[in-house]
Amino acid sequence: MSNVLDVTGLTVRLPGSSDRKNAVENITFSVGAGELVCVVGESGSGKSVTAQAVMGLLPKELKPSEGETKLLGEDTLAATPNRLRDLRGTKMAMIFQEPMTALNPVARVGEQIEEVLEIHTDLSKSQRRARAIEIMDHVHLPDPERMVDSFPHQLSGGQRQRIMIAMALVLDPALLIADEPTTALDVTTQAQILKLVKEMQERRGTGVLFITHDFGVVAEIADRIVVMQHGSIVEQGPRDQILQNPTQPYTQMLMASVPSMKPPQRTPVDGDPAITVRGLNKVYGRTGLLSRDRIVHAAKDIDLDVARGETLGIVGESGSGKSTVARCIARLIDPTSGTINLQGTEIATMRESRLRAIRSRVQIVFQDPYRSLNPRRTIGLSLIEAPMNFGVSREDALREARDLMALVGLQSDALERYPHQFSGGQRQRICIARALAVKPDILIADEAVSALDVSVQAQVLELLDDIRDKYRLAMLFITHDLRVAAQICDRLIVMQNGIVVEQGPTSDVFANPTQEYTQLLLSAAPGTDVEFGSGKAV
Amino acid sequence: MLSYLIKRILATIPVMLFVAVFIFLLLRLTPGDPAAMLAGDFANDAQIAEIRAKLGLDEPLWKQFGLWISDMLRFELGESFYYKKEVSELILSRIEPTLSLSLLTIIFTVLIAVPLGTIAAYKQGSWMDRGIMGFSVLGFSLPVFVIGYGLIYVFSVQLGWLPVQGYARIADGVGEWLYRLILPAIALSVIFVAFIARMTRTSVLEVLGEDYIRTARAKGQTESRVLMRHALRNAAVPIVTVIGLAIAILIGGVVVTESVFTIPGLGLLTVEAVLNRDFPTIQAVILFFSVVYVLINLAVDVSYTLLDPRIRY
Structure with missing residues (x-):
């Protein structure tokens, strides 16, 4: 089999001030025609840099210093800018992580597909349009005749990614590079897009270089796997060989860190209820004289209880209302109706002035640990701010802060430093410490581990479990990731379109989902047939 | 889109009303008798009284405003004292x-x-x-005036390429019109x-x-x-x-x-x-x-x- 892509000894230098010399170092791998190669690694492993080097799309600061990237025998590193432009879109094409931002928001989607044809072919305007509609039909977009004139924001995330794929494949390139194309999508949409990529690869014989951090996705679609760490290739080989017999400790550790889809047996927690929610509703929008009726029922008749020492998970896809519920409970937004009982205190309708005193009892840890910390304040200042608001003296608050740092596994000198000096996982530990600083009864984790690499994710999950036990916290764990939910939650609530569709002990929900939607969610999770995190590795 | 346009146009009404009230009061609240002021330094009492009656200054303020605004809406802007011409005509010509x-x-x-x-x-x-x-x-x-005089000095006085000042109507030829406007526009x-x-x-x-x-x-x-x-x-x-x-x-x-x-x-x-x-x-x-x-x-x-x-x- 002749190769579509041969990368040999590729080295890309980082600018002088960086913490390592090269973004990628001496990497060699190839992609055959009709073959799907997954490059898997954690953030900073150099997998995206590799893809950008092949496409000639590296940021100005990064310079390839050695090696070749041969596309059908032609080295793209040595190609002139003009030649590179000719190759892009015709011989090699790329799709990206965020289908919303990767499409031009002010141009119609058809126009954006036609643009590829306009650059590389002599087709007339009407021929280009016909071709765009045809390829949209191929990627199974509904009603392409009409959709061709839509703007990106009028489509769903999955449809946008299909447009990207249509755009990439319209001229039948030999190589398709997909850089985390399903990471920003819901799990059911992800399953559809993966299926589409696989179908296109098989039908058109395209070689696919698929970049991902998600071993579930790898298990689902890869023919061969390349594992990268710190800019080097750790291990590569056929899918089954790597998944069943990883030889390198790093690969073994990565795979062991992927949370298992099998929930461990947990003894039911029956403590006093820390929080009781009844008939909670949140409605957005209003009707007016001149405005159209745009009412969204973000949460509808939600009932839930969390006991002390218990973790209740809320799982669902984007727009299911899971975060709305969390924000209502924390009173970051005002519920439209319903009751929220916090150990005897009714807070759903409490006025802001009285609410302040109670705020310390419910704390949230958010998804993005970097943006949740003020970049211009030291960790110490961020940590003592809330306790001091509640009347704790500076000395006491600082002493507490030092203890908290130890609790979350950081040195106490971290208090003197700034957020940018920490890694993502460390920052999330800091955010957890900050939430704990006011001694809450209820901790809400809103996608708190979703932005973290799997190896770090496992550690943070462990930390959350520990502190819940230690402080007998009631924990509300919001996530879209079923694997994570399986490992940390005692009970689960499954939400869809603002409604609770199913609830019960985690192991029951996973073993015997009664609702169709839950079954769909569980079956859509990638790589369910491979058992990760079994402890076999490590 | 249409409802947005209507809403947006309706929203300009309060703004315009505010401006109108301000302009109206500007004259009424200036110290001294507006009629005397309007009449100028050399007017006699009879003339002042005539102006006062004409402007309806004896009426209550809200009534005066009503009259004034309805004049404005009909584009009856009054007569200029200095040019002795209808103001509307004056504006149109300028x-x-x-x-x-x-x-x-x-x-x-x-x-x-x-x-x-x-x-x-x-x-x-x-x-x-x-x-x-x-x-x-x-x-x-x-x-602007530094740049303006600077440009006049270089291009008009020294080089003599462009006129120092003045304006030509577009009806008298686009070339001349443009020729005279280049410097000021720049x-x-x-x-x-x-x-x-x-x-x-x-x-x-x-x-x-x-x-x-x-x-x-x-x-x-x-x-x-x-x-x-x-x-x-x-x-x-x-x-x-x-x-x-x-x-x-x-x-x-x-x-x-x-x-x-x-x-x-x-x-x-x-x-x-x-x-x-x-x-x-x-x-x-x-x-x-x-x-x-x-x-x-x-x-x-x-x-x-x-x-x-x-x-x-």
Whole structure:
């Protein structure tokens, strides 16, 4: 089999001030025609840099210093800018992580597909349009005749990614590079897009270089796997060989860190209820004289209880209302109706002035640990701010802060430093410490581990479990990731379109989902047939 | 879209009403008898009484306002004391020069500033970028009259290429009209070029970092098309906002420029009216400018919905 892509000894230098010399170092791998190669690694492993080097799309600061990237025998590193432009879109094409931002928001989607044809072919305007509609039909977009004139924001995330794929494949390139194309999508949409990529690869014989951090996705679609760490290739080989017999400790550790889809047996927690929610509703929008009726029922008749020492998970896809519920409970937004009982205190309708005193009892840890910390304040200042608001003296608050740092596994000198000096996982530990600083009864984790690499994710999950036990916290764990939910939650609530569709002990929900939607969610999770995190590795 | 337009137009009514009340009170609240003031220094009591009756100054204030506003709405702006002519006629005859100057200035500004800003953004950090931004600082720091007299000195007095001052009606030939307007339009546009080039640079720089720019490059699109088709179109909303602001500020600049180049437009009319305490004219000109401001704002807001399909009201 002749190769579509041969990368040999590729080295890309980082600018002088960086913490390592090269973004990628001496990497060699190839992609055959009709073959799907997954490059898997954690953030900073150099997998995206590799893809950008092949496409000639590296940021100005990064310079390839050695090696070749041969596309059908032609080295793209040595190609002139003009030649590179000719190759892009015709011989090699790329799709990206965020289908919303990767499409031009002010141009119609058809126009954006036609643009590829306009650059590389002599087709007339009407021929280009016909071709765009045809390829949209191929990627199974509904009603392409009409959709061709839509703007990106009028489509769903999955449809946008299909447009990207249509755009990439319209001229039948030999190589398709997909850089985390399903990471920003819901799990059911992800399953559809993966299926589409696989179908296109098989039908058109395209070689696919698929970049991902998600071993579930790898298990689902890869023919061969390349594992990268710190800019080097750790291990590569056929899918089954790597998944069943990883030889390198790093690969073994990565795979062991992927949370298992099998929930461990947990003894039911029956403590006093820390929080009781009844008939909670949140409605957005209003009707007016001149405005159209745009009412969204973000949460509808939600009932839930969390006991002390218990973790209740809320799982669902984007727009299911899971975060709305969390924000209502924390009173970051005002519920439209319903009751929220916090150990005897009714807070759903409490006025802001009285609410302040109670705020310390419910704390949230958010998804993005970097943006949740003020970049211009030291960790110490961020940590003592809330306790001091509640009347704790500076000395006491600082002493507490030092203890908290130890609790979350950081040195106490971290208090003197700034957020940018920490890694993502460390920052999330800091955010957890900050939430704990006011001694809450209820901790809400809103996608708190979703932005973290799997190896770090496992550690943070462990930390959350520990502190819940230690402080007998009631924990509300919001996530879209079923694997994570399986490992940390005692009970689960499954939400869809603002409604609770199913609830019960985690192991029951996973073993015997009664609702169709839950079954769909569980079956859509990638790589369910491979058992990760079994402890076999490590 | 239609409901948005209606809503937006309805929203201008309170603004215009506020302006009208302000202008109305301006005259009524000036110390002394407005009638005496309107009549001028050499009027006798009978004349003052006549004016008072004519203006309805004996009536309660709200009634006076009602009368005045209904006059204004019918474009009956009163008679100028100084020119002894209907103010409406006066304004109509002075619109053309001002409109010509403003329009030409805006065209120059946009044609120069947007490409400069885009190049500066694309070549960020290069000598071109630094040069353009250096010019922009200079443009900011020089007042219109300095630039105006400077240009007159070089191009009219020394080189003799262009006229020192004056205006030719467009009806008398476009060539002559343009010939006489070039210098004033350039003088007036310098500061706006500086302003809009800077804004364009910032806006385009931000857009150039977006994912869809990378997508366009991944398609094999040429750099110039990436800039024109993808970057500039997305950067347009903030740029159009400042162009709208610039037009509004421009009207202020017109007063000075028309004085420097002796162009018989609304700016010069305003100056003359103020110097001669010609109150009906001052009132009418202020009201006219306010309406223009409001209309420009409306046009800018509506243009957003055309430039960005995501903006819907």
